[in-house]
Amino acid sequence: MQNKLFLIGIGILGVVAIAGFFITKNLILTKTPQLQTRESSVDIGNTGGESAESLPETMRTVEVSGKEYSFSPNTITLNKGEKTRITFKNEGTSPHNFVVYELGIQTEVIPQGQSISVEVTPDKAGEYPFVCNVGGHQALGMEGKVIVK
Ligand SMILES: [Cu+2]
Incomplete structure (x- = not known):
């Protein structure tokens, strides 16, 4: 045991x-x-x-305002390949919009006091005219240019 x-x-x-x-x-x-x-x-x-x-959160923003009959500023500079938000504000009394034909940008026509934003990533350097294409406004002075560097 x-x-x-x-x-x-x-x-x-x-x-x-x-x-x-x-x-x-x-x-x-x-x-x-x-x-x-x-x-x-x-x-x-x-x-x-x-x-x-986190870069998109700090996306570059450019503001443009339009009124009868001009844009301010009337020259905007964008960087080639950089996504940028363009905010257009109508500081006039008539409806206006913001159009850059060559960059494929055309906002809605917005009334007095409103803002609208578009995002763009320009892929070609150059100078592109922008306008308000509401009837006759461009001829009255609502134009400017986008410079892409
Ligand atoms: Cu206009």
């Missing part, structure tokens, strides 16, 4: 010793992956370039 207990005791010690060996081995092995994790966390730091995604 005592011999049996002795043998069981030896057996348990053996199991503990073997388990201890493997646990120690595993601890050593897991140290290496931990180092690799630190390296990959550097990569995560690099993807901090995601702040570039």
Whole structure:
């Protein structure tokens, strides 16, 4: 009976010793992956370039106002390839709009006091005339130019 207990005791010690060996081995092995994790966390730091995604929130905005019968300013400068929001405000008393035919921009005709925005990413440098195309307004002076650099 005592011999049996002795043998069981030896057996348990053996199991503990073997388990201890493997646990120690595993601890050593897991140290290496931990180092690799630190390296990959550097990569995560690099993807901090995601702040570039916040650029649309700080999208460049250009404001133009129109009245009878002029635009202010009458020259707008855009950067080639840069998405820009153009906000047109009618500060006159008649309805007006903002049109740049060559850039494919044509806002709705808006009444006194209202604003309307369009977004544009010009892909060609050059100078493009803008107008209000409500009947006769361009001839009366509602024109200007967009310069894309
Ligand atoms: Cu007009």
